[in-house]
Amino acid sequence: MLNLHHTRTFLAVVDAGGFRAASRVLDTAPSTILDHVGQLEAELGTSLIVRRRGYVQPTPQGAAFLPLARALIATAEHARAVIAGGPLRLAASSNIGTYMLQKPLADFSRRNGAHVDLWIGSNPATFERLSQGAADIAIMEFWQPSDDFEAHDWLREELVVIVAPSHRFAERTAVRAEELIGERLLGGERGTGTGTLLRKRLGPVAARLSTVDGFGNTEAVKRAVRAGLGISLVMRSSIADEVATGALVALTLEGAELVKETKIVLRRDMPPTSAARHFLDHALTYGAENRVSV
Structure with a gap:
């Protein structure tokens, strides 16, 4: 044969x-x-x-x-x-689907001639789609272990402070966590992945930060920062274009490792020959080649 x-x-x-x-x-x-x-x-x-x-x-x-x-x-x-049963159904939380997934997804589709239906939403909604069978595989910012699913480490994403070019921090390359006290911090409120990370890494300082919620997504936050409405903490990959053009300034946060560990999640019983397993192998290879050490 x-x-x-x-x-x-x-x-x-x-x-x-x-x-x-x-x-x-x-x-x-x-x-x-x-x-x-x-x-x-x-x-x-x-x-x-x-x-x-x-x-x-x-x-x-x-x-x-x-x-x-x-x-x-x-x-x-x-x-x-x-x-x-059709194309690979991939669900991703908003920042991952918007800023991190496009290149490996395009490479996978080109190399395998595969069609992928990509759905992007909040982290809880992403897992809900996976658990209800509406997605074959998911990539998320945080994950609660479950016996029915397996999770694989993917990319590590550094969080950076972003400010408008007119901000008093704009001429610097780094800022201390204590210097954020008194600043209007857009996002990072309790209940979000960023808020959880801030409380874990900054300790008592996190409780003294003045966070403002209600922006909905990173694009809205970036526009608000550009307009001078405050500062924010976002994934470095999400502001690459704005930093390159000078529309925003990114600063490292000194004395604190603010890194999000993204996860690829799928059912344990997913067959080895499935499109989800093929994409997992492709994504893990891409992740190993592009994993950031912070």
Whole structure:
């Protein structure tokens, strides 16, 4: 029986025009690409690809197999989609879905030809969707362990103080927690993930901060800070564009490690071949390569 993985490798070699090019497309070692094609040729009992100077091309047998190979892969992908019940359903809490997830999600869709339905909401609503079966996998800012679900550490995100360019802190690169007392702190109120982290890391200082709630999301907070209505603490990734253009200034908080540990969560009984497991592997690889140490 033909190995579909080897067939997909054969198509990558032909489409990319070479073994090394295919290894880059598939993110696989060139030796593995050679091995896959060799095993496929052994299965079919014929040579499929011939090397030319600087490129490769199918042999007559390879050219005859090419449309059949494409049909095999298309049929397999269609069968997987039908059996799996449609696209991968991914739920994410608002900051993760807006600022952290877009690149790894785009990479996953491009590499796997997968369609993903992304839902973004609050952290409690994200877990509710997962627990009710409306999502296959979820990424959240905080997590309460459950016997039915497994959680994997993903990206660590530093919280930074943001101020308007006209603020008295704007010429600095860092600020002490005590200096935030008396400032109008937008967000970070009790019951939020940021508020919980502030109380845990800042101790008595957190109780003396003047927090203002009701902004709803980070975009609203950023606009309010730009307008001079106060300062805030947000994930560094959420203000990269504004800092680059000078619309906001980001400062490190001295003497306190303010880092959010994001989690990828899915049901323990999710099958190994499911799209959720494939995305988990992809996301964990991305996380290992981009994990921030603070």
